[in-house]
Amino acid sequence: EDKVVQSPLSLVVHEGDTVTLNCSYEVTNFRSLLWYKQEKKAPTFLFMLTSSGIEKKSGRLSSILDKKELFSILNITATQTGDSAVYLCAVFYDNNNDMRFGAGTRLTVKP
Amino acid sequence: ETGVTQTPRHLVMGMTNKKSLKCEQHLGHNAMYWYKQSAKKPLELMFVYNFKEQTENNSVPSRFSPECPNSSHLFLHLHTLQPEDSALYLCASSRGADFNYGYTFGSGTRLTVV
Numbered sequence: 001e002d003k004v005v006q007s008p009l010s011l012v013v014h015e016g017d018t019v020t021l022n023c024s025y026e027v028t029n030f031r032s033l034l035w036y037k038q039e040k041k042a043p044t045f046l047f048m049l050t051s052s053g054i055e056k057k058s059g060r061l062s063s064i065l066d067k068k069e070l071f072s073i074l075n076i077t078a079t080q081t082g083d084s085a086v087y088l089c090a091v092f093y094d095n096n097n098d099m100r101f102g103a104g105t106r107l108t109v110k111p
Numbered sequence: 112e113t114g115v116t117q118t119p120r121h122l123v124m125g126m127t128n129k130k131s132l133k134c135e136q137h138l139g140h141n142a143m144y145w146y147k148q149s150a151k152k153p154l155e156l157m158f159v160y161n162f163k164e165q166t167e168n169n170s171v172p173s174r175f176s177p178e179c180p181n182s183s184h185l186f187l188h189l190h191t192l193q194p195e196d197s198a199l200y201l202c203a204s205s206r207g208a209d210f211n212y213g214y215t216f217g218s219g220t221r222l223t224v225v
Contacts, residue, residue: 044216045214045216090154101156
């Protein structure tokens with residue numbers, strides 16, 4: 001069965017901490033993995049990863065994909081209260097462009 | 112605003128009502144999507160339209176009926192819903208319906224079925 005599993009499900013840290021969010025997957029014919037940040041309603045697209053070992057970076061956020069071990073991590077350094085959100089991982093797979101989301105990691109950053 | 116506009120933002124409807132959700136984008140995107148997000152569940156893809164043609168229906172019950180009259184507009188017609196259909200319904204669009212493009216999401220319609 002195709003699945004996308006995120007861990008941890010929730011995480012509470014203090015401002016300035018560094019966090020690592022995990023997304024593992026088991027799908028047929030992997031195509032790409034996407035990270036989203038969801039605050040309240042609409043997810044905001046963060047990264048799309050298709051190749052192993054190539055880090056994508058945007059400010060304090062970075063992400064990398066390991067297609068051999070079938071997972072991706074999202075790192076956030078020097079966290080701020082504005083980073084509090086649900087971080088969603090989604091995987092495109094199969095020739096029909098099926099897409100499956102993980103359950104998300106709820107990150108809370110305390111002042 | 113993200114460029115994808117959903118209306119209404121909130122909707123409360125009875126189980127015998129008929130209502131429609133609307134999604135509009137003027138980003139020049141060719142693919143549009145409906146998602147359902149229930150509490151404590153992953154975001155679920157419901158329908159995919161590419162160049163106005165439905166290319167995916169993820170085993171969605173027939174009480175949800177999508178319509179895509181053109182590449183800029185997407186509707187979700189609702190009738191005889193159940194309380195468990197209460198959820199946030201998100202619309203998204205992308206330049207093409209394949210894995211090469213990121214998605215732009217609307218802010219969603221919060222639906223409550225009473």
